[in-house]
Amino acid sequence: MMKNNNVQPEQIEREKLYEDMGLSDQEYSKVKDVLKRLPNYTETGIFSVMWSEHCSYKTSKPLLKKFPTTAPHVLQGPGEGAGVIDIGDNQAVVFKLESHNSPSAVEPFEGAATGVGGILRDVFSMGAKPIAALNSLRFGNLTTDRTRMLLSEVVRGIASYGNVIGVPTVGGEVQFDDSYEENPLVNAMIVGLVDHDNVQKGIAAGVGNTVIYAGGSTGRDGIHGATFSSDVIDEEAENTSAVAIGDPEVGKKLIDACLEVTYSDALVGIQDMGAAGLTSSASEMASKAGTGIEMNLNLIPQREKDMNAYELMLSESQERMLLVVKKGQEQEILDIFAKHEVNATAVGEVIEEKTFRIKQHDEVVADIPVDALTEDAPVYHMPSEEAVYYKAFQQEENRIPEVQDHGSTLRDLLQQPTIASKEWVYEQYDSDAQSNTITGPGSDAAVVQIDGMDKAIAITTDCNSRYIYLDPEMGGRIAVAEAARNIVCSGAKPLALTDGLNYGNPTNPQIFWQMEKSIDGISEASRLLETPVISGNVSMYNQSHGESIFPTPIIGMVGLHQSLDHVTPNHFQAADDIIYLIGDTYVEFGGSELQNVLEKTYSGKAPAIDLQVETKRQDQLLAAIRQGTVQSAHDVAEGGLAVALAESVFNGKGFGVKIDLTGDATTALFSESQSRFVVSVKAENKERFEAMMDDAKQIGVVTEDSTFNVNINNNNVIQEDVDTLNKLWKEAIPQMLKSKV
Template identity: 45%
Template structure:
């Protein structure tokens, strides 16, 4: 019947079934000695952190809803991921996010984003807006999403303590909103989402069911079009205060031993929660829709089952303990209704007004959607995109280039964003947003955790396999620079329509790159999310396989931040000035002869409007060696700061090291005789040395008394390194060969600190509604 067809439409949608990606996901390493719940087993992965404590964490997307209704789309994304965590029996401790938007500033990249053949590389105005109006629309999405995240996280009392944001034309009309949450639990508190125990009562708890979010899973499984504006009813509406009550009630109930199973109602709502719990438990579930709390009259079985109203849970209670459930939810003033029971026939059976509205085998519905491996082929433009002509670039003043890069919203300070988040609620935030990784102290467990989200979407557009490898490497590098030992990964794979061979090829390549790197770093993938069909009338988004990684800091004194601490400290580069040179085309080979590769760099994108490769090549064994060496130096108390080199290269990394929240520092840097691979310093232009984004590089500082020991430790491990300068005050002074460069740090900091604020406050015309 129609209701059953609707049930299959959501449960076998891409959003719920992963029918086009599940075979690829099997390539990830998912096991390890500290993994308690593996990827795909439950709502979130669970990792042991010692002393009978564990962490549950996961990242998920809310891209399509945020494109249509940015505030509610982002807010309910936060609410959904928090429910996934406390469903496991864990108390949510903090959130991160990874966001992508179209450009919010007028610049060379807005006017001349060039790919091969001089053609525009995506980014045509998706709704036929003028360039000025398109940027205003991008700002509307950006400010709406940030407001939604802040609203929900602040109200529910879970701090948002870090993340990343990129801006690029490919995300116009289709922003990416990926939200990560981590919670803490003792081993014995682990809850499961399985309907076990024939005859056990099934309870519906939480907000009443309405028509909001109707068939949202199906909406998220197709491309955005001009008509998508009419899909606002498919966007859920959240209430963080209701979720706070629901959270506390559920955790209190889980402590009573009255629960046989628990599942949140997320995508596909009541349909998904009943069928999945029955399937996991090897049982059936029968429910009566007349008993479901509803806030709107006249709702049909189709609407009740497919509604994605927020702040709702399904609880399978143990027989005889029904009153415990009712008393606890009454105490917290949360609606609670017994709507059904567990059966032994393996069926998901739905009754309405005395008749059977739907009857479907639970296991095939939840677990046996057809799986596909789509045709895959590299984009026809790939060869040209990776054939830059470095010699054709116009000369640019290096002073001005650094200023432009620090103004670039992708690189600039995100303080305008995170000052809207209550990042200190729960009082566990040790390192506030702005450093390489967020650091959080969990008092009840006496554990210090570090977490980060990373992905360079441009790298993945140019070379998805290498981009996937680099995403994992950079996440691990960020944790290392904070003093943490990486533990495990959760990922969010954001790609286009899988039926298009080029898009599926990108997905496959990125997955294989991530899998290879995770095996090397010993960081199994414990869960995540796949978001496909990220396309608008402008085209497909740059592939964005976001990697969220969690690490453990063994001792409080090992907590390290990226900022210089003392005037006179030595500055040491761990890794090579140019890292591993690119390879591929003849022009890339010419760059390799010079020892530098600026392909895929923000320098090319921001200063010249070019999205071309080849991207930096990652020597993964060198990367692992560099990270191990830096962690060892931190554990030996020899390091006062550590900062990885990523977007913007050495120059941007050095500037960021100077921007301490406590006071501004400067640096005296000398790159004379610091060549690599036999190059002569005279052959190297300052810009290519300072702005290339070679991998496996960390800038550390140490007290003068420890300099020789640090250099000796690095030499004994055969790690490339060089003492490149010292910390001073007021200015950043860099010498490259005979070229002397100098910037006032206060000026650079002003550009970097205020760039996003000035962009969002500069609109002279109303921001259009889409």
């Protein structure tokens, strides 16, 4: 693609150069109507990135309006860098989850690293100190060299950035499926802490105020990254130039400098230069304030020689922030950045005229109404068509898979990479930085103490995309419910969520239907569970060779522990404790891990979920935890009850279990029915606990010997050594990474 300011507007129209930038004929025509003239090359590029799916949400915006976004404890919902939730004591948590899928598919190390850097800037630009990082990753099965390389490099990239900046990576999830073979998903989440009166916004208010550029210099890396992330990756010519390069050392200095700046009365607004770089930050800040911005590109710190306006405006070089500062107080801000060894310079001013005016070499190289780039970006109501497979799956009878040896099947399930221990992944992360991590990676939810306070937050990421593929609406409900279940198991009350909505090509009506229905399910569950959607990200076009990924709307959720006494482990704690199963088990194997093991495919109905029942069980369990009657709690998820019991005993304390169940053995052990928990209770608290729970059934006890013993209908169906099971579970992923095709 040509990147030359000398390309004439007539040539852009005649040769349809705008198509290479991502604009359709219809959109280019709209640009001409807005400007009342032909756009020049730089302006065409600016429109193309701002009207890309990645920046404008032009196909998803009508669906996103369905989300519940308000509640008394929501201080800031969608629309800023991140959402803000009140946690009492004049404190708030700021959090957001965002994808970096396309860059990570092409350049996994840099793509993952800059994904962490970008979401960090979204959070600290709100005035919040980052206190925790999580991630949610999806890869193909670990049977090819490429997938093993992708996993290794993505994890290395996350660790390389996160460990240097001193923010603990406290949790996350990794799942594996053929659906992600060509298109891995890399979603990063950051949580920050801020006082109510120091929450910042990205606005360019106050005519005459100064625009300041701070951070790393601008290079040619990441140009057109937003449009690159808004289209299908071309397998024949993957575009590595669209992947920006991060520098965590600069990132750490930038965090410290910006957090100090937020306490200055001179600061008016601050925003990360994320997707679309200078273009998006400046135009969005002006549009939100109802003002305009004029910038002189000669003042922009440049890493490379002879960069033209197009390159400077569309670069996505990392570690850069844009600030608006009160006129006359610029030096105070510049001095703070200088103290932290961060470059900062004045590059423009806020103007009354609502236009985005860019100058270079004493010439106006772009002059665009700001609202045309933001508020007036195209919005498309896409056609939706029920997926052809859905009706057939709904008509299938729920059936029980044939299992000959339940002990052998449990061993197989524990070695499935989606279920197996992710210790190989998270041992590469620094999870104890800042010294407030109470519960780190490997638990249902991470728990981070609020420094110096008798309270903590619980954080989780979750999504079972197989369910959403089979039944998008039901699966969307389950994604929110399971995230909330994880939070409750840790002893916290769920407060709010952020989403990472990962889908295929929205111009395919069946893909758009998956998105539409799953958002319906997420919205319903968010409303009933009182966890509003306060921030998020949409990632489209995740497909290759005409095959889409499974619809994967990641749910990142935060909850509050009112006291550290409520923090609850997910492993059994003592021999002779009573084990309960909360909830009912049905013949539900559609999208299950057992179906994957036995049939290597997914079909049938997803598990059903009753959100009223889910809400009741979560409320009752949380009340029991707060009353001190619960020793441990763990949700029943992939692999069913047998896997949940095994995970609950994998804590190195030498415990075993003796379990007595009734009914069909395969269903009892491996069904993935929803709204279920495995809980352990001291014998002395048995009556109190049972009085608080409507749906808890005693199913066994924790034993001193390390034997996993399960009887069903008085017949022994599993008798395994816990240490052997634990070894299989722990070593599965390292062994797969060592093997060669």
